[in-house]
Amino acid sequence: MDRIEHSVIDSLLQALQSRGYVTIGPTARNGAIVCDEIHSASDLPIGITDEQSPATYRLKSGNNHLSFGYVLSPVSWKRFLVPPVLTLFKAVKTSDGFRITNETSAPDTPPQPRKLAFIGVRPCDLQALTLLDKVFLGDRYTDPYYKAQREQLFLIVVNCTKAGGTCFCGSMGTGPTAKAGYDIALTEMDRKEGAFFLIDSGSEKGAEVMRELDRRKAAPEEILAADEASVRTRASMGRTLETDHLKEILADNPEHPRWDVVAGRCLTCANCTMVCPTCFCSTVEDVTDLTGKNVERVRKWDSCFTMDFSYIHGGSVRATPKSRYRQWVTHKLSSWVDQYGDFGCVGCGRCITWCPVGIDITEEACAIRENHQTVLPHP
């Protein structure tokens, strides 16, 4: 574990840019922290914090000079790996069928992967990438677009030293400190004499970049202070979720009266799934031009909250808001475990903050747990 001064962040960005990476990081825009291309450390949201609670998000000018003093951006990293709209191919009609035209000729579809360096990935979002890897890089079915972009990433995690009002990574075991899966991990430490970072590498390419930076070995008390900040952050999560036997409880209680209660509040607007860093569902649309001779196949982000999502011959399988909300929660916290061996929720809390009516997944899961009909094994 080493220490770098705040001013070294520019050297870090330059080291990445000189290797051909586009540096994507947090920046304040229109009242929110968004993830976009940043050129230097001055683009970071210096001194800005966010306050998050169900259905409310506000930026505040903090009383510090931290670059990563906010908790979590509403924008998750999935949009860089799973673009919201992706043209899969273009084709022209022929006398005996159709011919795909864009394999070599059209440079715009599908997009070529870029060397992207993500600056400021939170530990919960790092776990979200791990979960998406399982979905898109599975043994049997690999998404070639995801794979190509994933291989071009450089991941800089910034560990959390402050929990937000809707955070519950402590319950999901995904934060506030990242354990592995990054190239470089930073912990920003606030000190009266000026903020600094603890820095560590998690991969050979991370170590190689780190060697270029002006750094010194971290003092034992600095490492201890970071550990204490992690413990403090874990203890101050805005939300908690009891995960013990949660998979069984949710799977066994599809008719729990609480589903009706939450369906009365749910707008089925799909915001929760759109902001979720692990929701990966998409729909595929075939689009013709007016002549009917040219066709495009387009993949778009979809959501289990739409009627079309479960539409088959005869109608939508999940016609009621109750069935759609239940589908989403039981997938995140129950059937995802069957599919991928882990919860599909990383505890980032975005679905709570960005639900227009503040529906809280931790509160709903807790309500199902009360009066549940599951026979649990004795401890």
Add this chain to the structure above:
Amino acid sequence: MKQKRKPKLAVWKFASCDGCQLSLLDCEDQLLDVTAEVDIANFPEASRAVAKGPYDLSLVEGSITTPHDAERIHQVRRSSKFLVTIGACATAGGIQALRNFKDVKSFTSLVYASPSYLEVLAKSTPIADHVFVDFQLRGCPINKLQLLEVVNAFLNGRKPNIPGYSVCMECKRKGIICGLVSHGPPCLGPVTQAGCDALCPSYHRGCFGCYGPKETPNTASISEWWMKQGMSDGELLRLFRGFNAYAEAFRKESEAHEE
């Protein structure tokens, strides 16, 4: 080989501002493609030349507000193979349906010197209340790309890609940060059908609900939440009483906030 007959397209106007049918003329880049594929047989905004029916595709703009129009729409239906309504007037009664919440005579007596000359119905109603409609294209005004998609789907014998989900889906795909959560209400996006490509939120304005209620709209829940945030019954009533005031979900919600 014999040239295939081009499908005949007709555009009909009822009580409306003409903005939706002008969307067809606004398809500048694609207009020649459209005329190459269809025979524009009746489109008074574009040409006085009128070709006789029957028509393969009729685009109907406007709502039914007079006894004469209530008759005329049946003629349109009879002469049309497919009838597609375009815009908030034709699909929900339009802004003129605000009169549906009052006695129309209280307006005509104020506006006209001799209201007895007027033949006007008590309510402004959508086309689908009068005749069978094959497809309804929402919006005030409609999105020209969606209009092209509907014409296109009709020409190619496929279902139009016109989703019934919320405006929020379009906002999130575009990477727009939710103004409702980050700045405060109102924004009707979560209860409004997509189609405008999140036009107002793209310019930091809340959604006005121009495309009408989305599929399974929960207006009661969002109203209850906003009342907890301090919005009044009067504010909620005005919010839901816009261009789609007479669309069922918005109508019921505004009526729930009447004094």
